[in-house]
Amino acid sequence: MLKIKNLHASVEDKAILRGIDLEVKPGEVHAIMGPNxxxxxxxxxxxxxxxxxxxxxxxxxxxxxxxEELSAEERAHKGVFMSFQYPVEIPGVSVTNFMKxxxxxTRKAKGLDDMPANEMLKMIREKSELLEIDRKFLSxxxxxxxxxxxxxxxxxxxxxxxxxxLAILDETDSGLDIDALxxxxxxxxxxxxxxxxxxxxxxxxxxxxxxxxxxxxVLYDGRIVKxxxxxxxxxxxxxxxxxxxxxxxx
Amino acid sequence: xxxxxxxxxxxxxxxxxxxxxxxxxxxxxxxxxxxEDEGFPSKRDEAWKxxxxxxxxxxxxxxxxKQENAIEYSDVKKYFIxxxxxxxxxxxxxxxxxxxxxxxxxxIDVCLMSAALSKPKxxxxxxxxxxxxxxxxxxxxxxxxxxxxGAYIHIPKNKLVEKPIQIIHFSTGNESALMLQPRNLxxxxxxxxxxxxxxxxxxTENPVLTNSVTEIFTNKRAIVDYYKIQNDKQSASxxxxxxxxxxRESHASVHTFSFGGQLTRNNLNFYQNGxxxxxxxxxVTIIGDKQHxxxxxxxxxxxxxxxxxxxxxxxxxDKSTGVFNGKVVVDxxxxxxxxxxxxxxxxxxxxxxxxxKPQLEIFADDVxxxxxxxxxxxxxxxxxxxxxxxxxxKEAKALLMFAFSNNVLDSVKIPEIKQRITKxxxxxxxxxxxxxx
Ligand SMILES: Nc1ncnc2c1ncn2[C@@H]1O[C@H](COP(=O)(O)OP(=O)(O)O)[C@@H](O)[C@H]1O
Ligand SMILES: [Mg+2]
Numbered sequence: 019m020l021k022i023k024n025l026h027a028s029v030e031d032k033a034i035l036r037g038i039d040l041e042v043k044p045g046e047v048h049a050i051m052g053p054n055x056x057x058x059x060x061x062x063x064x065x066x067x068x069x070x071x072x073x074x075x076x077x078x079x080x081x082x083x084x085x086e087e088l089s090a091e092e093r094a095h096k097g098v099f100m101s102f103q104y105p106v107e108i109p110g111v112s113v114t115n116f117m118k119x120x121x122x123x124t125r126k127a128k129g130l131d132d133m134p135a136n137e138m139l140k141m142i143r144e145k146s147e148l149l150e151i152d153r154k155f156l157s158x159x160x161x162x163x164x165x166x167x168x169x170x171x172x173x174x175x176x177x178x179x180x181x182x183x184l185a186i187l188d189e190t191d192s193g194l195d196i197d198a199l200x201x202x203x204x205x206x207x208x209x210x211x212x213x214x215x216x217x218x219x220x221x222x223x224x225x226x227x228x229x230x231x232x233x234x235x236v237l238y239d240g241r242i243v244k245x246x247x248x249x250x251x252x253x254x255x256x257x258x259x260x261x262x263x264x265x266x267x268x
Numbered sequence: 269x270x271x272x273x274x275x276x277x278x279x280x281x282x283x284x285x286x287x288x289x290x291x292x293x294x295x296x297x298x299x300x301x302x303x304e305d306e307g308f309p310s311k312r313d314e315a316w317k318x319x320x321x322x323x324x325x326x327x328x329x330x331x332x333x334k335q336e337n338a339i340e341y342s343d344v345k346k347y348f349i350x351x352x353x354x355x356x357x358x359x360x361x362x363x364x365x366x367x368x369x370x371x372x373x374x375x376i377d378v379c380l381m382s383a384a385l386s387k388p389k390x391x392x393x394x395x396x397x398x399x400x401x402x403x404x405x406x407x408x409x410x411x412x413x414x415x416x417x418g419a420y421i422h423i424p425k426n427k428l429v430e431k432p433i434q435i436i437h438f439s440t441g442n443e444s445a446l447m448l449q450p451r452n453l454x455x456x457x458x459x460x461x462x463x464x465x466x467x468x469x470x471x472t473e474n475p476v477l478t479n480s481v482t483e484i485f486t487n488k489r490a491i492v493d494y495y496k497i498q499n500d501k502q503s504a505s506x507x508x509x510x511x512x513x514x515x516r517e518s519h520a521s522v523h524t525f526s527f528g529g530q531l532t533r534n535n536l537n538f539y540q541n542g543x544x545x546x547x548x549x550x551x552v553t554i555i556g557d558k559q560h561x562x563x564x565x566x567x568x569x570x571x572x573x574x575x576x577x578x579x580x581x582x583x584x585x586d587k588s589t590g591v592f593n594g595k596v597v598v599d600x601x602x603x604x605x606x607x608x609x610x611x612x613x614x615x616x617x618x619x620x621x622x623x624x625k626p627q628l629e630i631f632a633d634d635v636x637x638x639x640x641x642x643x644x645x646x647x648x649x650x651x652x653x654x655x656x657x658x659x660x661x662k663e664a665k666a667l668l669m670f671a672f673s674n675n676v677l678d679s680v681k682i683p684e685i686k687q688r689i690t691k692x693x694x695x696x697x698x699x700x701x702x703x704x705x
Contacts, residue, residue, distance in 0.1 A: 068652050091655045106649045106650050108671065111668075120657040120659050123660060127660075
């Protein structure tokens with residue numbers, strides 16, 4: 019589904035990603051771990067189409083189609099979704115209004131009519147129940163004054179609404195207490211199918227107890243320096259990243 | 269001959285067309301002298317530093333209306349708020365159009381200035397109120413000198429006027445260039461409530477310059493809500509001089525929506541002559557091209573325990589320019605005044621500009637006054653966030669801008685106006701999303 023080949027990306031001439039190779043197939047869950055500042059969020063943003071980052075080299079394709087030249091919204095229309103590490107506050111736009119606009123613009127891009135209002139309401143009700151989100155919450159301005167946990171839960175609510183093909187969850191677990199973590203993980207698992215894929219970016223093993231990865235990659239200094247199965251995540255939890263850094267630097 | 273000379277020398281001819289015995293004759297004669305002395309403001313005047321009238325004064329305007337022109341309602345329906353029942357006072361090229369209007373004398377007077385100026389039964393009101401709020405600056409005096417037509421609204425006490433009143437000025441372009449001087453007088457007596465919508469609309473590309481004066485008097489506990497829709501053609505310019513004198517416990521609000529026209533200058537002045545008065549001044553400006561909108565506001569707190577709320581939002585694209593000059597004066601005896609002022613702006617291009625200047629003159633010591641102005645760009649991270657959810661760039665921009673101006677719409681009390689403004693904003697931003705959620 020997603021193929022990344024020798025991806026190099028920079029911002030303001032500062033190289034951040036320095037040769038990433040990654041292949042994600044339908045039905046798979048990949049975890050990306052690594053120390054702070056290694057480029058995890060940058061990788062997620064580059065795949066989602068953030069223009070601030072310059073792709074200097076390499077390829078990104080989705081279902082065989084090159085997507086580097088596509089805008090963020092075109093990638094979203096093709097089923098790419100990123101849950102933000104730091105969701106942005108948008109005063110004056112309610113969660114509901116935002117979601118309706120996102121869904122209908124995506125439908126428009128596919129040549130479909132707007133989703134009928136009652137269908138939309140039903141979907142909003144179902145998905146907010148899935149993530150145990152209070153109805154009142156949906157009429158509030160997007161992310162404005164939300165707690166860290168509320169923001170993350172809201173990200174997964176949006177994912178549930180948009181039903182993406184490829185979801186990249188960037189540190190969705192940070193800021194969540196254990197109950198919220200379970201709700202969010204449960205939400206993600208309910209949305210999993212053999213046709214879609216998830217990339218989970220995390221620091222901690224604990225989310226991976228709920229969303230079990232098929233592969234675990236370690237990103238360090240803009241490269242994937244180690245890949246393995248879920249056991250690698252346990253090893254990292256126990257031993258930290260220093261041994262990886264030593265291995266790389268040796 | 270320049271426009272000033274032309275106006276001064278046309279005054280005699282104008283006076284011959286109107287009733288010279290009317291009590292306002294002396295007021296007009298006085299006013300033309302003031303205009304002769306003062307002339308048009310120039311950039312040397314502090315209050316006009318950022319707005320030059322040169323480009324709009326250069327046309328050879330026909331300076332007072334001569335002939336009656338007709339237009340079909342179906343051709344101009346879209347400029348009316350037509351989905352609710354309203355009174356209408358409509359003018360075409362400065363002349364009253366009975367065909368398009370719906371006036372009344374049933375318990376309230378919603379009619380014409382020309383009638384009020386000439387008929388004895390209005391004499392007392394005219395004597396008490398006409399030209400009693402307007403300042404004697406050059407532009408207002410010019411309007412006073414040529415004052416003849418406009419809306420006359422008198423609401424006696426204890427009337428809740430359910431139907432809003434629309435005042436609409438059309439110009440047909442039958443004159444190659446036209447200058448209009450509409451004059452409105454609105455007197456609202458004790459405990460009464462009225463809502464007014466005002467619009468100036470040119471129907472062709474011929475230059476139009478409107479120099480309008482509106483005087484509003486709100487007596488004890490009266491409520492006036494006034495909405496100005498400024499979305500005129502690129503060839504039309506407007507100088508709007510509005511003066512509101514409030515008596516105790518009255519509430520007056522003016523919402524100004526500026527989306528079009530070549531040059532728009534709003535001189536909006538509130539005078540609080542009593543205690544527990546509330547004044548609200550709000551505006552949304554969204555312009556592009558080389559359009560220019562200047563909001564020049566004054567709130568004069570003369571008595572204690574009053575409030576004023578100002579909130580102006582501006583979005584400027586292309587080479588457009590904006591000015592906000594908000595003056596708040598709190599007299600020494602006006603203790604316990606609450607005066608708030610905010611002016612927030614977004615510049616969409618590096619060729620667009622805004623000059624914003626709060627001017628607080630506070631002579632009382634026990635007051636709460638705040639002011640704040642911001643100038644920013646659209647937030648890139650918000651843009652990416654929205655686009656990553658599938659909202660295209662243009663729509664994402666529009667949604668952000670709408671959200672930015674939204675709280676000004678919150679205080680619009682007529683739902684149909686809110687809808688209309690929302691549509692105009694969407695239109696202005698070039699998107700078809702209805703922000704109606
Ligand atoms: N927009 C940016 N401008 C400048 N530097 C950036 C930007 N985005 C990321 N970086 C830098 O790139 C490196 C990787 O950042 P990031 O992708 O956020 O790492 P991670 O998510 O793994 O913690 C860091 O050194 C960070 O400071
Ligand atoms: Mg990160």
